[in-house]
Amino acid sequence: MRRNKISVIGAGNVGATLAQFLAAKELGDIYLFDVVDGVPEGKALDIAEGTPHFRTSVEVKGFTTTNPEAYKNMADSDVIVVTAGLARKPGMSRDDLLNKNLEIISDVGKNIKKYSPNSVLVVVSNPADIMAYALQKATGINPKMIMGLGGSLDSSRFRYFIAQELGVAVEDVNAFVIGGHGDDMVPFVRYSSVSGIPISNLLSKEKIDEIIKRTRFGGGEIVNYLKTGSAYYAPGISITAMVESIIRDRKRVIPCAAYLDGSKGKHYNASGIFIGVPIKIGKDGVEEIYEMDFNKDELALWEKTVLSVKNSCKLVDQFFSKN
């Protein structure tokens, strides 16, 4: 029987960490690609040499993309995760990465279109909602086959902070964050609970506001500690959850950047962009988009994040009109 095949473009901190999680979970053979000579080959071999301890039978291979033949090895991937690109440093926003990462995504997109146009794509490179939009433009792939990382990670942070505050098991905390994966993201308090008990019954408004703020700036908090780059362990496992749901057709409901159009676009007043909403993830990619209702305050937050994503998408449109 053919094994699943997962390609990871960008073998840096996130790509390599993800590859190790994927190998540990035996989700499929892993093909790592990176532009820096020898790095994907070396990291792939290093991860593969540890698989006897995981007791998992997967192949892990690496390919340097300056070799014109490298991307041929991506052919027929079930899932392609794109992590190639610059990471931010202290003092930068994710949007500061837009111009440089757009060029990288455009190049990666051409190769995906050429060698593996039927894969489900998971976009990680920041700003992720905008890069998902850009990758769709670069590949022309059905937007339902593309999703961006944001809510899976932001919700994991939100859940962790709530659990820490209450001294309860993280697994009993259900909480999620929607909107763009930027400082305007929307941690959604009304739908957050501990084993079904609304968090507003358990925590003061001040405490909840503190947790929301920490969640919004959770990426920046890690950047300020690391100084040379951004988070990769929590991102790695958050992407793994998405990939696992695709590969095993688990139908998990996780907030991710998804393309909104038709009635969903109208509902969210966000037609034609990718932005974080709760979706069902399966072998066909984004299999369902769930509609949430907003009260007045939530709507104001939602409109702010939508506007910010829409404005950045205009820059992508300008880029593709020239390239």
Ligand SMILES: NC(=O)c1ccc[n+]([C@@H]2O[C@H](COP(=O)([O-])OP(=O)(O)OC[C@H]3O[C@@H](n4cnc5c(N)ncnc54)[C@H](O)[C@@H]3O)[C@@H](O)[C@H]2O)c1
């Ligand atoms: N969406 C999210 O929630 C989220 C979370 C974490 C990181 N990120 C983003 O993911 C990206 C990667 O982060 P990281 O920490 O792994 O950075 P990193 O610098 O460790 O790794 C990035 C890798 O991309 C490679 N690369 C650059 N251009 C390439 C190209 N044209 N083709 C192939 N590979 C190329 C680099 O050589 C490098 O190895 C960043 O943009 C970061 O902001 C997003």
Ligand SMILES: O=C(O)C[C@H](O)C(=O)O
């Ligand atoms: O903060 C970043 O730049 C990386 C990532 O988006 C994160 O949230 O950790």
